[in-house]
Amino acid sequence: MTRMVISRLGGLATTLLLASVAIFGSLYLAPGSPEDVLFGTRQPSPAARAAVEHQLHLDQPLPVRYWDWLTGVLHGNLGTSMVTQQSVASRVGSGLGTTATLVLIAVLFVVVFGIALGAVAALRPGAVDAAAGAVTSVTVTIPPFVASTVLITVFAVRLGWFPSSGIGTGFGGRIHGLILPACALAIMNCGFLARVTRNALLDQLGREHVQTAVARGLPRAIVLRDHVLRNALPPISTAAALLTSGMFASTLIVETAFGVPGIGQLTITSVAQKDFPVVQAVSLLLVAAFVVCNALSDLLQALIDPRLRSTSGRMA
Amino acid sequence: MSADTRALLEIENLTVRLADPAADDAPKPLLEGISLSLAPGEALGLVGESGSGKSMTIRAATRLLPPRASVEGAIRFEGTDVTRMSGPALRAYRDTGVGMVFQDPRAHINPTRRIGAFLTEALVRNRGVGRREATARAAAVLGEVGIDDPARRLRQYPHELSGGMLQRVMIASVLLAEPRLILADEPTTALDVTIQSEVVGILDRLRRDRGIGMVFITHDLDLALAVCGRVAVMYAGRIVELRDAKDLHERAAHPYTLGLLGSRPSIDVRSARLTAIPGRPRGAFESGPGCAFADRCAHAQDVCRTTPPEPVRFRDGDVRCHLLDQIHSVPTAAREGGAA
Numbered sequence: 001m002t003r004m005v006i007s008r009l010g011g012l013a014t015t016l017l018l019a020s021v022a023i024f025g026s027l028y029l030a031p032g033s034p035e036d037v038l039f040g041t042r043q044p045s046p047a048a049r050a051a052v053e054h055q056l057h058l059d060q061p062l063p064v065r066y067w068d069w070l071t072g073v074l075h076g077n078l079g080t081s082m083v084t085q086q087s088v089a090s091r092v093g094s095g096l097g098t099t100a101t102l103v104l105i106a107v108l109f110v111v112v113f114g115i116a117l118g119a120v121a122a123l124r125p126g127a128v129d130a131a132a133g134a135v136t137s138v139t140v141t142i143p144p145f146v147a148s149t150v151l152i153t154v155f156a157v158r159l160g161w162f163p164s165s166g167i168g169t170g171f172g173g174r175i176h177g178l179i180l181p182a183c184a185l186a187i188m189n190c191g192f193l194a195r196v197t198r199n200a201l202l203d204q205l206g207r208e209h210v211q212t213a214v215a216r217g218l219p220r221a222i223v224l225r226d227h228v229l230r231n232a233l234p235p236i237s238t239a240a241a242l243l244t245s246g247m248f249a250s251t252l253i254v255e256t257a258f259g260v261p262g263i264g265q266l267t268i269t270s271v272a273q274k275d276f277p278v279v280q281a282v283s284l285l286l287v288a289a290f291v292v293c294n295a296l297s298d299l300l301q302a303l304i305d306p307r308l309r310s311t312s313g314r315m316a
Numbered sequence: 317m318s319a320d321t322r323a324l325l326e327i328e329n330l331t332v333r334l335a336d337p338a339a340d341d342a343p344k345p346l347l348e349g350i351s352l353s354l355a356p357g358e359a360l361g362l363v364g365e366s367g368s369g370k371s372m373t374i375r376a377a378t379r380l381l382p383p384r385a386s387v388e389g390a391i392r393f394e395g396t397d398v399t400r401m402s403g404p405a406l407r408a409y410r411d412t413g414v415g416m417v418f419q420d421p422r423a424h425i426n427p428t429r430r431i432g433a434f435l436t437e438a439l440v441r442n443r444g445v446g447r448r449e450a451t452a453r454a455a456a457v458l459g460e461v462g463i464d465d466p467a468r469r470l471r472q473y474p475h476e477l478s479g480g481m482l483q484r485v486m487i488a489s490v491l492l493a494e495p496r497l498i499l500a501d502e503p504t505t506a507l508d509v510t511i512q513s514e515v516v517g518i519l520d521r522l523r524r525d526r527g528i529g530m531v532f533i534t535h536d537l538d539l540a541l542a543v544c545g546r547v548a549v550m551y552a553g554r555i556v557e558l559r560d561a562k563d564l565h566e567r568a569a570h571p572y573t574l575g576l577l578g579s580r581p582s583i584d585v586r587s588a589r590l591t592a593i594p595g596r597p598r599g600a601f602e603s604g605p606g607c608a609f610a611d612r613c614a615h616a617q618d619v620c621r622t623t624p625p626e627p628v629r630f631r632d633g634d635v636r637c638h639l640l641d642q643i644h645s646v647p648t649a650a651r652e653g654g655a656a
């Protein structure tokens with residue numbers, strides 16, 4: 001188990017390093033550059049342009065710039081924003097808590113409602129299963145941007161229950177402001193997780209070892225908890241991890257739609273401004289979230305299924 | 317047949333049908349008119365080709381049929397009708413009355429939980445035995461079924477044990493519950509030949525020592541004859557012949573049973589599978605209005621194809637065949653004809 005954790009941490013570091021190269025390269029090779037944004041519509045003299053480029057280190061070759069950036073990061077310095085001249089760490093840090101809270105609420109919604117819906121469908125064949133199936137097939141067709149529009153129109157504008165843009169202050173106000181965006185993130189994923197849960201539970205319900213548990217006269221609740229649900233958890237947790245990392249990516253859309261001051265909104269703004277150090281940092285955060293989600297799901301699976309424990313160093 | 321109060325398990329005219337959700341036609345029969353009874357401490361063998369309904373019979377006896385199955389007839393355990401048991405009564409019957417030993421222990425034991433959890437679960441959950449006490453009992457029973465170092469085994473997971481070991485664990489789990497009836501569904505088919513006889517030996521010894529009744533399913537007629545006092549031969553969802561094991565070689569009467577006996581390579585070499593009769597095995601739902609064996613039977617006449625034979629008493633056994641008197645009027649000639 002310890003070996004597995006260590007190997008996963010090593011995997012995380014490797015993935016982040018490779019991702020940083022890829023992101024760094026693609027940012028600087030893409031057309032458009034930060035000094036254009038800074039100059040706006042003004043036409044600078046070649047000397048002025050060169051001065052700015054020199055100040056931003058844009059006149060150095062790409063590998064040198066990458067090396068400077070990397071050594072900075074290893075010393076805890078993520079650089080400074082090219083646009084606002086704030087440190088990247090403070091720009092990213094202020095939105096990080098908000099986005100993490102938003103995704104956490106959404107994950108709670110997805111796990112609670114997705115598993116409940118899937119479990120009801122699996123355990124009550126016939127009409128209930130069909131009804132649950134109808135609900136999931138509708139929800140899986142509602143991506144976050146559609147859900148955002150609908151939720152804002154109904155619950156924020158018409159009913160006025162929630163703010164339509166921005167979040168409140170204080171803990172309660174922030175949570176209240178994040179409920180609608182979390183719903184927008186969660187709806188489609190609830191449907192997906194419900195489907196995975198239903199199929200995983202049905203698969204286990206048909207297994208021989210469950211028949212053994214029933215044949216021994218165990219109470220149904222025990223059979224369901226210790227044999228059906230427990231053994232169905234690996235596929236469910238894999239799906240939940242994948243959906244969670246997807247939700248981190250969807251914050252780009254949802255935070256912009258709801259005016260939530262988080263990492264997602266910051267990403268969109270920084271990309272528009274070609275603020276490379278900030279984009280670099282938030283992209284790596286997204287990659288890290290992805291890798292951590294999958295590592296957590298693998299650890300959970302190894303906790304549940306002893307057959308996976310001996311094979312260490314499995315990569316996601 | 318009236319309710320025999322001394323019987324441990326009594327099945328009377330059991331018919332099981334299964335509705336096919338895809339088709340609208342009438343539910344197809346899986347078992348038809350099964351009747352048998354078992355005394356405490358007795359061993360009854362169920363033999364027959366694949367698909368003849370052996371597993372269905374004992375699944376019906378523990379109410380483990382597929383959800384769409386419908387059941388007619390009576391299944392009584394110690395005089396109580398199993399088919400009408402309520403939830404708690406059914407759980408109590410499954411807990412203390414009957415124990416199942418399945419064919420494939422690797423599939424039938426939860427792979428994610430330790431052997432100790434598997435063995436103690438029923439004691440802890442059903443009877444409120446403390447975990448420590450349950451573990452001590454489990455270790456003792458593992459010793460009884462010939463597993464060394466029980467303390468270590470209890471901490472292991474199923475994938476760390478061999479198939480033979482796991483089947484012993486399965487048997488140990490049944491013994492821990494101290495049931496009065498064991499239903500063993502091909503308990504040795506998934507095991508190596510050398511392990512097979514050991515596992516059968518354990519079951520047989522425990523049955524004798526503890527007076528547990530046992531229904532023993534196997535493809536292997538010789539094994540059934542060795543382990544069981546009586547043997548029921550099944551074909552297409554029916555019991556075609558039921559008689560004492562010691563009589564079967566000399567006095568078998570049904571053409572199908574004769575075919576099974578004749579299909580063995582020799583008396584000394586154990587036959588692997590009962591398949592050497594011309595034609596392929598039939599399910600109950602595939603048979604016509606008459607005798608299910610008619611189109612594979614060398615003696616079949618018109619009556620066999622139109623009227624289902626009822627069981628009749630013949631040579632101290634119960635046999636379903638219209639033609640017993642004709643076939644067995646000249647015993648030696650008939651024996652050869654039946655095996656052809």
Ligand SMILES: Nc1ncnc2c1ncn2[C@@H]1O[C@H](COP(=O)(O)OP(=O)(O)OP(=O)(O)O)[C@@H](O)[C@H]1O
Nearest residue numbers: 334346365366367368369370371372373382599600
């Ligand atoms: N879950 C099921 N759904 C539909 N039909 C089934 C199901 N299980 C068994 N059957 C059918 O019931 C009949 C009897 O099956 P059963 O399992 O009792 O045979 P068996 O004698 O135990 O055979 P085997 O030696 O292969 O175990 C077969 O025709 C089979 O196709």
Ligand SMILES: [Mg+2]
Nearest residue numbers: 370371372501
């Ligand atoms: Mg079977």
